[in-house]
Amino acid sequence: MNALVRASRCDRGLIEAARGGDADALVSLISAAQPDIRRYAARNCRAADIDDAVQETLLLLYRRVGTLRAVTSFSAWLFAVARRACLRLLRRSIGMTDAPADDTEARLAHWRPEDLRIDLSRAIQSLPEHYREVILLRDIEELSIDEIAGVLGLTRESVKARIHRARIMIREYLIRD
Template sequence: MALGTPERDRLIRVAQTGDPVAIDRLLAACQPDARRYAHRHCHASDVDDAVQESLLIVARKVGGLKAAAAFASWLFVVIRRECRRLSRLMLRHDPLTDELAEALMLARPDESLRIDLASALESLPPHYLEVVLLRDFEELTIAEIAARLGEQPGAVKSRLHRARELVREYMLGPR
């Protein structure tokens, strides 16, 4: 949190009384730290959901926090639990085989498929969209993309793989 310790502790104590303005300020102040922590503990596709759910939990339960000094560690525990919960949800379904996924795609009308693909690409975080566009639309090689982005080829391949997985999840997910 960007606030100094005395100011942060005072804000936490006021938020514990249920003051909505203090709660909003507290959530805004801790959101950057929450995002950084979630990036380390969640799948990339779960970060936004984990942060949002965690901050909702904090807003509801901050009144039960015993000591303002324990806020940061409590926040990180809440985020870590939310990341684990989202990860377990992701693993509950059986992955589709490539053949079944292809059959599901081929069964859809072309216009519907185009619209969903555009929506899937729009839903990607910018760093994933960038590699997909460079590889699949500009038809650059992995080495060319790595040179353009100033990154290692392995990092580019990993990001491209994850981006394609996110598009696949979006396209085959529940409607």
């Protein structure tokens, strides 16, 4: 992510030109963004979904760069697009439909505790390593956010984001159809 952030700060003219409809600038911008999006997808998507997430993200960049309001928000916007692509692909891979929250909670409430424990264990094991690590430290070891940040050498914000994403992935795993 840092490389793209640096590139967007140094090359705001390229982003502006792409926003303005310059086809060459758009091709250059896509070429510059692809390695960073691939690294992001490799860390946040299932291995089987990496190529699709990169493709979906770059396609959306191609289609919507003209609607971007501020050049300074380019990197945040692009990584949010990649994150949503990863989550959408995960939902699709487990056959999940978007069920209302109360329906989901009602389904989980009827599970036997031993079945829920088994599925929860499987859900945690299915997480990418960096998400599994923070969930285990937070929910099993019961460490605080600051303690986890210290152990892993991360910022509080990174720890909180990873916990949030991991819980979303676990929930999606548990409520799959």
